[in-house]
Amino acid sequence: xxxxxxxKAAAKRFKITANGKVMYKKANKSHLLTRKxxxxxxxxxxxxxxxxxxxxxxxxMLPYGG
Numbered sequence: 001x002x003x004x005x006x007x008k009a010a011a012k013r014f015k016i017t018a019n020g021k022v023m024y025k026k027a028n029k030s031h032l033l034t035r036k037x038x039x040x041x042x043x044x045x046x047x048x049x050x051x052x053x054x055x056x057x058x059x060x061m062l063p064y065g066g
Contacts, residue, residue: 029045
């Protein structure tokens with residue numbers, strides 16, 4: 001059987017942890033930061049966890065763990 005191809009768009013956006021959780025970088029942290037409060041910017045630094053409803057689809061796009 002041939003190798004499965006990774007969806008490159010998904011590989012750039014998601015990462016799978018050692019325990020199998022799917023993480024992503026949060027949006028709204030690139031520009032116009034002066035008007036956002038410090039607490040909001042601090043919380044945007046942390047990686048977000050993909051919801052359980054979407055994990056199966058993301059893992060299918062990343063057959064080798066992204």
